[in-house]
Amino acid sequence: MKQAYCQRFVDDSGMVNIHSQTAVALSLHFGLLPECDRKKNGEFLAELIRKNGNRLTTGFLGTACLNAALSSAGQTETAFDLYLQEEFPSWLFSVDQGATTIWERWNSYTREAGFGNVNMNSFNHYAYGAVHEWVFDTVCGIRFAAPGGSKITFACHPDQRLGFADAVIETPYGKVSSAWKFIDENRLSWEISAPANCGMSVIIPDGWQCREKTDDLKCGTYTLNLRKTGR
Numbered sequence: 001m002k003q004a005y006c007q008r009f010v011d012d013s014g015m016v017n018i019h020s021q022t023a024v025a026l027s028l029h030f031g032l033l034p035e036c037d038r039k040k041n042g043e044f045l046a047e048l049i050r051k052n053g054n055r056l057t058t059g060f061l062g063t064a065c066l067n068a069a070l071s072s073a074g075q076t077e078t079a080f081d082l083y084l085q086e087e088f089p090s091w092l093f094s095v096d097q098g099a100t101t102i103w104e105r106w107n108s109y110t111r112e113a114g115f116g117n118v119n120m121n122s123f124n125h126y127a128y129g130a131v132h133e134w135v136f137d138t139v140c141g142i143r144f145a146a147p148g149g150s151k152i153t154f155a156c157h158p159d160q161r162l163g164f165a166d167a168v169i170e171t172p173y174g175k176v177s178s179a180w181k182f183i184d185e186n187r188l189s190w191e192i193s194a195p196a197n198c199g200m201s202v203i204i205p206d207g208w209q210c211r212e213k214t215d216d217l218k219c220g221t222y223t224l225n226l227r228k229t230g231r
Contacts, residue, residue: 002031002032005027005032006032006033006034009023009027009032010027010033010037014033014034014036014037014040014041015037015040015041015044016033016041016044019044019048020048020057020062021045021048021049021052021056021057021058021062021066022057022058022059022061022062022066024041024044024045024048024069025045025058025062025065025066025069025070026061026062026065026069027041028041028042028045028069028072028073029065029068029069029072038072038073039073039074041073042069042070042072042073042074042075043073043075045069045070045073045075045078046070046075046078049070049078049081049082050078053087054078054081054082054085055082055085055087055088055089055090056082056085056089056090060127063127063128063130063131064127064128064130064131064133065130066079066082066131067079067082067083067131067134067138068133068134068137068138070082071134071138071157076138076157077159079134079138080159080161080162083131083134083135084161084162088106088107089106089107090106091128091131093106093107094106094107094108097109097110097111098111099123101123101124101129102124102125102126102128102129103121103122103123103124103125103128104120104121104122104123104125104127104128105120105121106128108121108122108123109123135165135167136167136169138155138156138157139156139157139159139162139165139167140156140165140166140167140178140179140180141153141154141155141156141157141178141203142154142167142169142176142177142178143155145199145201146199148171148172148173149169149171149172149173149176149198150173150197150198150199151198151199151200151201152176152194152198152199152200152201153200153201153202153203154178154192154194154200154201154202154203155202155203155205156178156180156190156205157205158180158182158188158190158205158208160182160185163181163182164179164180164181164182165178165179165180165181166178166179167179171195171198173195173196173197173198174195174196174198175193175195176193176194176195176198177191177192177193178190178191178192178193179191179192185228186227186228187225187226187227187228188208188225188226188227189223189224189225189226190223190224190225190226191221191222191223191224192221192222192224193220193221193222194219194220195219196219197219198219199219200217200218200219201217202214202217202224204226205226207228207229208226208227208228208229209226209227209229210224210225210226211224211225211226211227212224212225
């Protein structure tokens with residue numbers, strides 16, 4: 001199936017031949033590209049976003065996996081640029097209009113024009129809200145290394161523009177949590193917790209070093225103190 005997909009939708013240079021954010025994001029997210037072509041397609045996706053003023057052009061299907069696709073191809077900084085964008089269309093544009101939930105449309109309501117068309121105007125919708133899978137998995141770094149969360153890998157991606165992030169997931173084994181916050185631009189405090197009878201491992205983010213030893217940690221609660229390495 002992957003071979004047939006690539007024959008139809010990937011050109012001879014290894015690039016997705018439909019030049020839209022959604023086409024490239026879906027190709028990356030569902031693992032349809034050869035490993036050797038992922039990096040350059042991720043760079044192309046980031047370029048498409050930058051050329052659009054760090055704004056998305058995806059819809060119902062592409063938005064759900066856009067940030068995850070970027071991070072999987074080494075473009076997490078661009079994923080943060082999207083997540084923190086306030087111009088229309090964006091998550092924070094809706095927040096700036098008063099949103100406390102994720103809407104079906106970016107402009108379901110605006111302070112200037114009021115409510116949109118009632119025929120497709122849910123004010124609590126899952127599709128665009130699916131970005132928070134990326135927040136839990138990548139930003140906060142709670143990754144299921146085995147079904148049901150019997151093994152957890154903690155691998156966060158801190159960004160000082162957020163300042164802090166905090167996530168909790170209830171699993172069949174108990175509560176898993178990850179919370180980090182910047183002490184200053186060079187220091188980070190990261191608290192992680194995994195329940196009993198659960199395996200865990202920790203991956204220190206690139207560009208940081210940890211004062212505590214993280215090899216072979218057993219389930220429990222830990223506070224890790226990180227410092228930038230200058231890379």
